[in-house]
Amino acid sequence: MANTPQAEKRIRRNDRRAEINKARxxxxxxxxxxxxxSIAAGEPVAAAAALAAAQPxxxxxxxxxxxxxxxxxxxISRLAKRAKALQTA
Structure with missing residues (x-):
């Protein structure tokens, strides 16, 4: 249990950050x-688009x-490797 006001504040802040991190x-x-x-389905165009969205x-x-x-x-490297193999195949 928190003994100081700052410790209580840290608990509140940590809970908020944990929620945000969980969502992220x-x-x-x-x-x-x-x-x-999309890689498993064998769709090279969709896989490339999904990878381009996932990377950032x-x-x-x-x-x-x-x-x-x-x-x-x-x-990212492993996904890109699999997506590229799908395009060349």
């Missing part, structure tokens, strides 16, 4: 799932401190 992570996951589903969202998550930069870079 959920939004990013939705974009990634759209990209993965994922990098925004990095900028906001929700994800680590290397994690997002790795995920």
């Amino acid at each position: 992570v959920s939004r990013i996951r939705t974009f990634v799932k759209k990209c993965e589903s 969202e994922m990098m925004r998550g990095v900028a906001k401190g929700v994800f680590h930069k290397n994690t997002v870079s790795r995920k």
Whole structure:
């Protein structure tokens, strides 16, 4: 339990930030799932469009401190690799 007014304020602030971060992570996951589903369906144009929409969202998550930069870079790289393989096939 918080003993000082500042500790109480930090608890309130942390709760607000947790809600915002949770929404941001959920939004990013939705974009990634759209990209993965279009890759799985074998639609190269839709996969490229979904990847183009997912990339800035994922990098925004990095900028906001929700994800680590290397994690997002790795995920984008893997998605791009799969999307490109779909276009060449």
